[in-house]
Amino acid sequence: xxxxxxxxxxxxxxxxxxxxxxxxxxxxxxxxxxxxxxxxxxxxxxxxxxxxxxxxxxxxxxxxxxxxxxxxxxxxxxxxx
Amino acid sequence: xxxxxxxxxxxxxxxxxxxxxxxxxxxxxxxxxxxxxxxxxxxxxxxxxxxxxxxxxxxxxxxxxxxxxxxxxxxxxxxxx
Amino acid sequence: xxxxxxxxxxxxxxxxxxxxxxxxxxxxxxxxxxxxxxxxxxxxxxxxxxxxxxxxxxxxxxxxxxxxxxxxxxxxxxxxx
Amino acid sequence: xxxxxxxxxxxxxxxxxxxxxxxxxxxxxxxxxxxxxxxxxxxxxxxxxxxxxxxxxxxxxxxxxxxxxxxxxxxxxxxxx
Numbered sequence: 001x002x003x004x005x006x007x008x009x010x011x012x013x014x015x016x017x018x019x020x021x022x023x024x025x026x027x028x029x030x031x032x033x034x035x036x037x038x039x040x041x042x043x044x045x046x047x048x049x050x051x052x053x054x055x056x057x058x059x060x061x062x063x064x065x066x067x068x069x070x071x072x073x074x075x076x077x078x079x080x081x
Numbered sequence: 082x083x084x085x086x087x088x089x090x091x092x093x094x095x096x097x098x099x100x101x102x103x104x105x106x107x108x109x110x111x112x113x114x115x116x117x118x119x120x121x122x123x124x125x126x127x128x129x130x131x132x133x134x135x136x137x138x139x140x141x142x143x144x145x146x147x148x149x150x151x152x153x154x155x156x157x158x159x160x161x162x
Numbered sequence: 163x164x165x166x167x168x169x170x171x172x173x174x175x176x177x178x179x180x181x182x183x184x185x186x187x188x189x190x191x192x193x194x195x196x197x198x199x200x201x202x203x204x205x206x207x208x209x210x211x212x213x214x215x216x217x218x219x220x221x222x223x224x225x226x227x228x229x230x231x232x233x234x235x236x237x238x239x240x241x242x243x
Numbered sequence: 244x245x246x247x248x249x250x251x252x253x254x255x256x257x258x259x260x261x262x263x264x265x266x267x268x269x270x271x272x273x274x275x276x277x278x279x280x281x282x283x284x285x286x287x288x289x290x291x292x293x294x295x296x297x298x299x300x301x302x303x304x305x306x307x308x309x310x311x312x313x314x315x316x317x318x319x320x321x322x323x324x
Contacts, residue, residue: 057115
């Protein structure tokens with residue numbers, strides 16, 4: 001069955017306090033060299049074989065139920081056609 | 082600068098109530114054909130150019146600060162070397 | 163209409179990497195004196211007036227759809243009867 | 244040691260797709276009578292005894308690191324003085 005991944009991230013103009021917390025914690029743990037951290041959602045969808053357009057279905061689902069268009073942007077990737 | 086993505090998902094033997102809620106909501110919104118939904122985290126790291134092993138650094142960060150090894154598994158993808 | 167809050171936290175024996183990241187970031191930002199940080203979910207439910215047992219309904223919903231009993235525990239609070 | 248809870252919710256004018264997914268899933272699982280669901284974050288802070296103003300410290304932390312003021316609002320509750 002097709003698998004489609006949807007990654008949902010805050011738009012770049014919107015602060016990501018959670019990502020910033022990880023960014024700031026890293027040097028205190030001995031990790032140097034990470035310039036930026038942003039945290040979002042990763043959603044994995046398994047689509048039925050009889051769906052003609054798995055990518056289009058995933059995009060429609062992302063639009064309606066996974067992402068908040070005011071503050072978030074998403075990318076859709078078919079990983080297993 | 083290299084960019085590395087880390088996707089963190091609950092291990093498959095662990096229930097994902099959030100994913101199930103989306104799965105069950107879909108037919109009520111007219112979306113048919115999604116067999117399974119699982120929801121995790123997607124983290125984007127920008128790594129400094131002078132880091133020799135960007136992927137290794139991201140894995141170490143994931144181990145320590147992004148994923149909970151008891152319940153979660155992660156994958157690391159270098160998207161821009 | 164009654165309002166019920168459900169707070170869902172990882173069980174205490176399970177590491178909370180997200181909380182730890184915030185905990186470690188605080189001193190680097192000049193905040194001293196926070197001994198521990200744990201991060202969970204807060205869900206607000208508005209219940210119809212004709213539901214006899216709003217708290218019981220919220221508990222049932224938490225059991226089935228909001229919390230993962232293997233790794234999480236929840237508390238239910240009626241804030242507006 | 245004082246304990247302070249911080250609840251972070253999306254502002255009411257901003258859609259909450261995750262809450263809507265739970266809201267829509269409930270009737271399909273036999274749960275009737277939930278009019279609205281909104282999902283946010285619940286953060287528990289343990290504060291050192293020698294901090295004079297635990298609530299003020301928690302508010303400052305929420306402002307800087309827990310909430311995104313563009314899209315979220317938070318409430319602070321001292322649960323154990």
